[in-house]
Amino acid sequence: MKRRTIETIAYGQPMDMGGFPIRQALPSSKADMLDPFLLLHHANIKVAENVDVKNAGVGPHPHRGFSPVTFIFKGGVHHRDSRGNSHIVYEGGTQWMNAGMGVIHSERPPEDIHALGGTQELIQLWINTPAANKMDAPAYIPVTKEDTPVVNDEDGLTNIQVVAGELNGVKGSIVPQTPINMFTIRMKKGGTYFIPFAASHNAFIYALEGTVLINEKEELPAFYMASFNKDGEGVQITAAADSILLMGTGEPLNEPVVSHGPFVMNNQTQLLEAFRDYQMGKMGVLIEE
Known part of the structure; x- marks a missing residue:
């Protein structure tokens, strides 16, 4: 088989994402997207010992129109969402979510993060959803290291x-x-x-x-x-x-891709509808317990 040649090599630029240090390799100065891949964030975070894990990590936020996928390389992630899912995946596992018509989720460190060394290393990759499936029911798919x-x-x-x-x-x-x-x-x-x-x-x-x-x-x-x-x-x-x-x-x-913040749609009207539906509560409510 013929080997592919490299088109671009892009550095994962360090940046602050809502108070979290991450590296962003996509989009980059060399590429806005790599269809169907929209975004790649690499995080390697030390969870402070004096912080309640229920207040650490990323709090409730919405998504529509794509799949945010989290690959866990160290520690673990506790996913909760407005569809009633509450699940922890540890090192070597993956959390794959098809946001579909809209879901609110949070991504926190697990209660035992400090017993695991106190570090969360993960990559979140955004994968675009076809237009025909953007308004499907959301789905959350956790897979452990053992089941991979x-x-x-x-x-x-x-x-x-x-x-x-x-x-x-x-x-x-x-x-x-x-x-x-x-x-x-x-x-x-x-x-x-x-x-x-x-x-x-x-x-x-x-x-x-x-x-x-x-x-x-x-x-x-x-x-x-x-x-x-x-x-x-x-x-x-x-x-x-x-x-x-x-x-x-x-x-x-x-x-066509039209995106703003947590929503990825095909045109500006759909994007405005996503914000409206979120504000009207149509993506559900997430109360963390």
Whole structure:
């Protein structure tokens, strides 16, 4: 299979997001979006010991029209929402939510976060929803590390969690609304692996730790995201150091995107309707307990 070449490499710019230090690799100065991927935030937060976890993290806020997906690399996240879901997912797990017509949720540290080391490291990725499904009923899909299928290389140097989609015949636990592959990849120095995917997909790799070589020549260090040209059917990844990566590939929707804050729709009227419906209580009420 022909290897894809890199189109851009973007740095995850440090920024403040409502009082939380995060890195934003998408959107960047090099790309507004990578259809269907809209936003990538990488957070590595130390939870203060003197703060009640019920007041830590991110409080209730609404979403409509896309899937906010949280990949948990350290600690855990307690998700609560206006549909009655209350669930904790720990390190190695994923919280996938299709916001659909609208939902209010919060993302707090779990009660035992300090027993786990007091650190939350996670990536939140926003994935666009097709126009035909933006007003579907919301769905919350928690998947633990134990319930996430894994692909291991024969040399033991590469471990790949198949969160969604498929890799070499192994299918993820989560079935997205459109053709998407999501992998969390852990590689020891010297490990190498070729990841195939559809020629029509857009694709990215974000490095949380370490440094990898793409196609054995271009370096991708920690906190950088590579996106790829549509000129092949896969990517060769080689670890120059022990590394942790998030990789996504997806079929572009090729639909108009109009977004503001927590809502992603197809036109300005729909966006105004989202704000109106939220203010009228149509996305429900979240009372945290």
